[in-house]
Amino acid sequence: MYSCKEQHYRSAIYTPSLNKYSVMRLNLMSELKEALHDGQLHLYYQPKLAFQENAITTVECLIRWIHPEHGFVSPDEFIPLAEQTGAIRNVTNWALDVACNQLNSWQSQGIQLGVAVNISAMDLVDMRLPSYIAELLVRYKLTPNLLTLEVTESAVMSNPENALKALNVLKSMGITLSIDDFGTGYSSMAQLKKMPVHELKIDKAFVLDLASNKEDQVMVKTLISLAANLGLKTVAEGVEDIESLKLLNAFGCTKAQGFYLSKALPADQFNQWYETFNQNSKLG
Numbered sequence: 001m002y003s004c005k006e007q008h009y010r011s012a013i014y015t016p017s018l019n020k021y022s023v024m025r026l027n028l029m030s031e032l033k034e035a036l037h038d039g040q041l042h043l044y045y046q047p048k049l050a051f052q053e054n055a056i057t058t059v060e061c062l063i064r065w066i067h068p069e070h071g072f073v074s075p076d077e078f079i080p081l082a083e084q085t086g087a088i089r090n091v092t093n094w095a096l097d098v099a100c101n102q103l104n105s106w107q108s109q110g111i112q113l114g115v116a117v118n119i120s121a122m123d124l125v126d127m128r129l130p131s132y133i134a135e136l137l138v139r140y141k142l143t144p145n146l147l148t149l150e151v152t153e154s155a156v157m158s159n160p161e162n163a164l165k166a167l168n169v170l171k172s173m174g175i176t177l178s179i180d181d182f183g184t185g186y187s188s189m190a191q192l193k194k195m196p197v198h199e200l201k202i203d204k205a206f207v208l209d210l211a212s213n214k215e216d217q218v219m220v221k222t223l224i225s226l227a228a229n230l231g232l233k234t235v236a237e238g239v240e241d242i243e244s245l246k247l248l249n250a251f252g253c254t255k256a257q258g259f260y261l262s263k264a265l266p267a268d269q270f271n272q273w274y275e276t277f278n279q280n281s282k283l284g
Contacts, residue, residue, distance in 0.1 A: 031067075032078060032087050036094050041065050043098045044264035047274070048116075048235060048257045051249045056274060058114040058148065060257060061099045062264045063091070083120055092123045096136055100147070102267055104140040111274070116148035116178065121155035125162045130169050144174030150201065152180045160191060171196045178235065182223065193230060199254065200227045204238025207258070211243035221251045228252060 035041055045059040065073040082088040099115045106113050123129055137144055149170060156163045156179065171177055177197040202223050206216050220236065227234045236248050239258030248256050262273055 032082060032085075033090065035065060035067070036090060040067060041091070041094065042266060043095060043102070044266055045102075045115075045270045046257055046264040047262050047270070047277070048255045049245075049261055050255050051253060056113070056277060058116055058255065059270070060116045060150070060264070061095060061118075063095060064264075079120075083122055086122070088120050088122050089126060092117075092119055092129075093132060096133060100136045100140040100142055103142055103146055105267075107142075111271075114146045114148060114176070116150050116176075118150045118180065121151075121158050121163070124151055124155060124166050125159060127166070127169070129166075130173060133170075133175065134173065145176060148176040148178055148199075150178045150180040153182050156195065157191070164194060164196070167196045171198075197232065199233040199235055201235045201237055202253075204258070207236050207238040207244060207248075208240060210239075210247055211241055217247065220248070220253075224251050224253050 042064045043061045044064050046062060047056040048058040048060065049055070050057040063075055063079075065075075065078055067073050079088070079091075082091050095117055099117050103113070103115055119129070133147070136142075137147070151163075151167075156167075167177055176199070178199045178201055179195065179197050180201045181203045182200040200223065202220060206219050206223070210216050210220060224234050233254035234252075235255040235257065236253050237257050239245050239248065239256045239260045241260055244258075245256055245260060262270075262277075265273055
């Protein structure tokens with residue numbers, strides 16, 4: 001029933017994955033707070049290639065939960081649970097703290113990178129978030145422009161009035177703001193031009209088959225042009241081949257990320273990858 005309501009379908013075929021209240025899911029909900037304290041959650045880092053500089057200038061921070069009993073738990077599994085229970089605030093605060101600490105570590109090594117952290121709709125309208133971020137920036141001696149907050153288009157549109165207020169506060173602090181999964185939500189052009197953001201992330205649904213799909217090429221080119229006309233930068237995710245990377249560069253995309261460059265890596269492995277990347281020819 002709830003699946004039908006969420007998807008606006010008249011009927012649905014039952015599968016176990018639809019049961020949000022299975023024993024395992026209930027256990028995960030209760031164990032998430034403990035996982036934060038026990039070090040079961042980790043941040044992995046996926047590089048973003050800036051075309052103009054032909055360099056890695058930013059990384060996206062992605063959460064990985066390695067459960068002692070269940071092993072790897074997908075973010076698609078536990079992030080919605082965290083949002084349902086309100087635990088997402090603790091998860092986001094943890095991720096921001098770890099990301100800023102890593103930024104500080106990289107700077108001490110002479111590595112100049114920015115980090116992007118995903119926040120949920122609940123985080124976005126939590127007015128405690130700006131002050132918490134301000135504390136982290138002071139603690140780790142970071143400038144605000146090194147931090148990007150990624151929020152999905154659907155999260156903004158779920159409560160556009162409050163979301164816009166929150167985005168304006170964060171932007172006034174000098175933080176970079178990005179609309180994630182752009183092109184898959186329901187924002188209108190009128191709403192888009194009001195959003196106080198710096199960049200649009202083109203959803204991987206339009207990028208995975210970019211090299212071979214003419215319709216995707218038209219869509220991506222249109223989104224990049226739209227963003228440019230609004231004074232916004234663009235990031236394409238889901239790049240899995242050199243042909244797509246070269247097309248994005250030709251279309252005027254600002255940055256790209258995906259498995260062709262690298263999957264998300266723990267910090268020590270990322271550092272090795274980053275050093276190797278900088279030693280080799282970067283754009284194929």
